[in-house]
Amino acid sequence: MADLERRLGYDLACLNEPPARWSRSVTGPDGHPMLDALVVGGGMCGLVAAAALRRRGLTGLRIVDRSDEGREGPWVTYARMRTLRSPKHLAGPALGIPSLTFRAWFEAQWGEDAWETLDRIPRTQWMDYLRWYRKVLDLPVENRTEAVAVDPVSGGLAVRLDGPNGGETVHARRLVLATGREGIAVPRLPAWADGLPADRVSHTSDAIDFAALAGRSVAVVGYGASAFDNAAEALEAGAASVVLLARRREMPRVNKFKGVVYPGFTLGFPLLAPQDRWRLLTYLFDERVAPPRAAVLRVCDDPRFAAATGADVTAAAPEAGRLRLETGAGRFDVDHVILGTGFRIDLAGSGLLAPIADRVATWRRLVTPPPHQTDHEFLDFPDLGPGFELQPKTEGELPWLRRIHAFTFAAAMSHGNVSGDIPAVSDGANRLADAIAAAEFREELAYHEGLLQAFDEPELSFEDVARLRPPAGAMPGAAD
Numbered sequence: 001m002a003d004l005e006r007r008l009g010y011d012l013a014c015l016n017e018p019p020a021r022w023s024r025s026v027t028g029p030d031g032h033p034m035l036d037a038l039v040v041g042g043g044m045c046g047l048v049a050a051a052a053l054r055r056r057g058l059t060g061l062r063i064v065d066r067s068d069e070g071r072e073g074p075w076v077t078y079a080r081m082r083t084l085r086s087p088k089h090l091a092g093p094a095l096g097i098p099s100l101t102f103r104a105w106f107e108a109q110w111g112e113d114a115w116e117t118l119d120r121i122p123r124t125q126w127m128d129y130l131r132w133y134r135k136v137l138d139l140p141v142e143n144r145t146e147a148v149a150v151d152p153v154s155g156g157l158a159v160r161l162d163g164p165n166g167g168e169t170v171h172a173r174r175l176v177l178a179t180g181r182e183g184i185a186v187p188r189l190p191a192w193a194d195g196l197p198a199d200r201v202s203h204t205s206d207a208i209d210f211a212a213l214a215g216r217s218v219a220v221v222g223y224g225a226s227a228f229d230n231a232a233e234a235l236e237a238g239a240a241s242v243v244l245l246a247r248r249r250e251m252p253r254v255n256k257f258k259g260v261v262y263p264g265f266t267l268g269f270p271l272l273a274p275q276d277r278w279r280l281l282t283y284l285f286d287e288r289v290a291p292p293r294a295a296v297l298r299v300c301d302d303p304r305f306a307a308a309t310g311a312d313v314t315a316a317a318p319e320a321g322r323l324r325l326e327t328g329a330g331r332f333d334v335d336h337v338i339l340g341t342g343f344r345i346d347l348a349g350s351g352l353l354a355p356i357a358d359r360v361a362t363w364r365r366l367v368t369p370p371p372h373q374t375d376h377e378f379l380d381f382p383d384l385g386p387g388f389e390l391q392p393k394t395e396g397e398l399p400w401l402r403r404i405h406a407f408t409f410a411a412a413m414s415h416g417n418v419s420g421d422i423p424a425v426s427d428g429a430n431r432l433a434d435a436i437a438a439a440e441f442r443e444e445l446a447y448h449e450g451l452l453q454a455f456d457e458p459e460l461s462f463e464d465v466a467r468l469r470p471p472a473g474a475m476p477g478a479a480d
Contacts, residue, residue: 004108005136008099015097019057024444026155028171034156036060037436038170040352041178042141043073044130048093048425049178049407050139052433055095058440062170064145064161072141073180075127078205080229083120085292086422090261093133095426100136102129120294147352150175152400155443173443174436176405177352181420184382184410186349188341190221192316196323196337203339204230214238219325219332221245221313222340223252224288228295230338231305241304243332245311245325252290257417260284266424269416270386270431274366281413282369282378308332344377345410359398361391363413382406384414387435388428407432 012018028034036058039050042065050063065072086092094100106129107115134141145163152158156173177183187203202208204226210233218239220231223246231242269277299305311329316337318324325332347357361383369376385391388411390401407428409420418428441448 001108004104008136011097011099018054021059022057023440024447029153035062035172037174037176038159038172039063039176039178040147041065043180044093045407045419046178047134047139048429049176049432051095051137052429056433056437058437063139063141065141065143066146069143070131075123079123080233081123081295083122084126088118088121090423092422093425105129105132150352157403174403176407178407181409182343183408184345184347184350184406185343186346188344192313196316200323201337210234210237213336215240216335217241218336219243219245219334220338220340224340225291225295227340228291228299230340232298235302235304244307245327246309247312249310252288255289256284256287257289261423266427278367345381359393361393378413381413382410384411388432405432
């Protein structure tokens, strides 16, 4: 690993990175310099966003995360697959630097032959890589620290933080929200679950005590990857039986998202007209994603497992000490329900944005959906600008919203899938950092123009100029 880290240092030196800080030092209301950006979230997206900003010479950064150190993001919390769903060859957050890739990190420890035989990246090993990424790039994440409020100040934002040492107010020119798939969202909870005892119902994002499900019968609602992963966890913890309840009558067999992992889609999608972006994204999501083959094989041969299709739950209630679920495929009596129903975007669900949620522009203003999509939840996605910035619903109001950048799954409708999953996260981070660097330059144009006019570093000395000899006589053909 020492050799790899020396190689990375050399690669960065060859690229002259990070460049010197060029942004103007702006004093905040507290008399201290404002940060260039406060990054909320120390998982994959937060780390790559901070690294990309620093590569643009924006070094006035802080990164905060509410999790304990080493537990940022989903990888060792509620993600329960054995291996990543993304192919191993994708470079992820490496920002185009070969020595920063997972492959380089892996081969430095286990060699090229081990890489060749590796099928998929183990989930917990990916977290180990991200911990190394954080260390080797010297990205100091402040853990157990949460951003709880944001307000405008002249030239920036005041962000209230709650951390292990109490509260503080930080002033920053930009706020980057890199809070993951659930950051500007809430768990999608079906109404029928309201009538069930809270301790008998879990969402896949919860900290589920699977050991407590030993000897119990479990229903997992959903048919996506997380539904299968949680079904497997329950079986492996000793559940007596697990039934997966899929609303659709046919299980999807194709992952359409694999069909858009190429530069043209990544670069071109945000430049499309809103109606075109709507058509593409709603098609991708409405087609649904086939669960990974490995997730299905993990459960399908277990005699305690069954999958019911066409099993949309229509009613649920406690009965005789159990939970009765009425579905399109019949009645199921179980002891515990796990909801693999994902998340829905909800600006108000984010405590930080709740006070301004109804004043943020969403996709409702951009598209007129066809009749069958008038209640589509994508209408609630924020309408983000070219740098992932929030925009006010009413032009001219709350201009400071544009200083808040949503580098989360909530950006999917505006930017594509570049701020949540592994395949294009470096593209997204570069897009974000370019936009923030450009915005800081534009805001301080007069300052930078003054620096340009005052710039007087000589290329030639007076002695150099004196060595330029004039012609000894008149040039041939010169006028008298």
